[in-house]
Amino acid sequence: MNDIILQKENHLATITINRTKALNALNTQVLFQLEEVLQDLKKDDNVFVVIVTGAGEKAFVAGADITEMKEFSVFEGRNFSALGNRIFREIENLEKPVIAAINGFALGGGCEFALACDIRIASSKAKFGQPEVGLGITPGFGGTQRLARIVGIGAAKELLYTGKMIDAAEAYRIGLVNKVVEPDKLMETAKTLANGIAENAPIAVKLCKAAVNRGMQMDIDTAVMYEADIFSQCFSTQDQKEGMTAFIERRHKNFINK
Structure with a gap:
């Protein structure tokens, strides 16, 4: 190429x-x-x-x-x-x-x-x-x-x-x-x-991109409901647990996908 x-x-x-x-x-x-x-x-x-x-x-x-x-x-x-x-x-x-x-x-x-x-x-x-x-x-x-x-x-x-x-x-x-x-x-x-x-959680970044791109094509009521779905998905990830735990413990985060 x-x-x-x-x-x-x-x-x-x-x-x-x-x-x-x-x-x-x-x-x-x-x-x-x-x-x-x-x-x-x-x-x-x-x-x-x-x-x-x-x-x-x-x-x-x-x-x-x-x-x-x-x-x-x-x-x-x-x-x-x-x-x-x-x-x-x-x-x-x-x-x-x-x-x-x-x-x-x-x-x-x-x-x-x-x-x-x-x-x-x-x-x-x-x-x-x-x-x-x-x-x-x-x-x-x-x-x-x-x-x-x-x-x-x-x-x-x-x-x-x-x-x-x-x-x-x-x-x-x-x-x-x-x-x-x-x-x-x-x-x-x-x-x-x-x-x-x-440096941030790759799954969360990916979901942010999806939320913005898809949400821009929706009416605001549908879009915020879609955002809620995206938000809730994060709580099934190890990245969410690590990110919040690291914040509370005041230590450097170590996202699992890295």
């Missing part, structure tokens, strides 16, 4: 999109490779948190591969969109938290890739946008849906209708990213955050 690099270390996995000559653009081959990596991570109980980033200094993912898309038929366009959406939903539904470390251009499919992640940390040199309307198309990997949910309908429509590119500071202002750091601090910051998450 030359287009994707997967590294694992201390309960942390890092996925790097590695097509620097194409600014890490997503084509069919890269998407299938990404899906293969995600299947591996689903099965690896030793990985608690995932970071995704792009190789090189210029791009996280500059978008979907226009060279591949240019001659698509309606049928081929539908299949390509369905493939990207399926894989990005796998990222969204991965039980482990996913952090996007955005080191450069995150445009079109690259912005949509970041939107599918749980947390987004941007280099101060990062650029964001959904420029599809300037190419005669719409976003096809969930951009019209996730962007509005994350930054609000008004800000999302402005970005979608104009196709304009914004810098990291503006992305932070509208809530598109959680944090902006200097380029040389990007991976360090992402790993520090990931390790902080990994």
Whole structure:
């Protein structure tokens, strides 16, 4: 898998999109490779948190591969969109938290890739946008849906209708990213955050992700009942017993899954 690099270390996995000559653009081959990596991570109980980033200094993912898309038929366009959406939903539904470390251009499919992640940390040199309307198309990997949910309908429509590119500071202002750091601090910051998450009970973190993601699609009354179900499940785990006992005994916690 030359287009994707997967590294694992201390309960942390890092996925790097590695097509620097194409600014890490997503084509069919890269998407299938990404899906293969995600299947591996689903099965690896030793990985608690995932970071995704792009190789090189210029791009996280500059978008979907226009060279591949240019001659698509309606049928081929539908299949390509369905493939990207399926894989990005796998990222969204991965039980482990996913952090996007955005080191450069995150445009079109690259912005949509970041939107599918749980947390987004941007280099101060990062650029964001959904420029599809300037190419005669719409976003096809969930951009019209996730962007509005994350930054609000008004800000999302402005970005979608104009196709304009914004810098990291503006992305932070509208809530598109959680944090902006200097380029040389990007991976360090992402790993520090990931390790902080990994210190906690992995089952509880997994259930938090499920509660937020599923609850956002429910009315509030149904959502809080779902939260109660999630909360109650924790009391069947050894992690809950260890976490609360360690708190009462004022000692370091030692979660069983580690």
